[in-house]
Amino acid sequence: MRIPIREVGGSEVLAGASVGRKTLGLLLERIDGETGRDPLLVYLDFEGVDVATASFLRESVLEFRDVVRRRCKTVYPVVANASKTVVEELSLLLGPQPDAVALCVLDESGRPHSPRLLGELQPKQRVAFELVRQAGETNAGELAANSKESGRQTVWNNRLASLSRLGLVMERSDGRAKRYRSLPLGE
Numbered sequence: 001m002r003i004p005i006r007e008v009g010g011s012e013v014l015a016g017a018s019v020g021r022k023t024l025g026l027l028l029e030r031i032d033g034e035t036g037r038d039p040l041l042v043y044l045d046f047e048g049v050d051v052a053t054a055s056f057l058r059e060s061v062l063e064f065r066d067v068v069r070r071r072c073k074t075v076y077p078v079v080a081n082a083s084k085t086v087v088e089e090l091s092l093l094l095g096p097q098p099d100a101v102a103l104c105v106l107d108e109s110g111r112p113h114s115p116r117l118l119g120e121l122q123p124k125q126r127v128a129f130e131l132v133r134q135a136g137e138t139n140a141g142e143l144a145a146n147s148k149e150s151g152r153q154t155v156w157n158n159r160l161a162s163l164s165r166l167g168l169v170m171e172r173s174d175g176r177a178k179r180y181r182s183l184p185l186g187e
Helices: 005-009 017-031 054-071 084-094 123-135 140-146 153-165
Strands: 002-004 040-045 075-080 099-106 112-120 169-174 177-182
Touching: 002 005, 002 017, 005 017, 005 054, 017 040, 017 054, 040 054, 040 099, 054 075, 054 084, 054 099, 075 112, 084 099, 084 112, 123 140, 123 153, 123 177, 140 153, 140 177, 153 169, 153 177
Parallel strands: 002 040, 040 075, 075 099
Antiparallel strands: 099 112, 169 177
């Protein structure tokens, strides 16, 4: 699902917490009824947005991510087609604390490519993220069994669950266990 942020926000310059909160409401309306059991990538498409301030991004993008990840575990927000200025502002907002978002570029037909992570993860989260990316799909038991790093399955499960809460890996139930895979954002 592709949501044009310029259209939703109403301008190529998106500034202020109040505009961000209004945009959040409109974003939530757009996905209402679209969620289900299957994973849904929601591309927040910043094509045509020249500037988005930290206060706007905090109240719209990050809050949208947090709300939808709490409400519906199958929705995965991704920032797409963000200009250098928007990426810089989002990077400053994420700051040094462990927080990150997925970025990509969408081509004319809506296919994602050039994926990357923006922000900082804790070192152990970063290891887990990279291992999921390399494996394609895995679970905590497999990571614990195959890792050079010592650690029980519970430790790996906690790392994977934290990445899922951020919407950086997809989670699905497999019996009593959970499996995790990378977001399909192309090369």
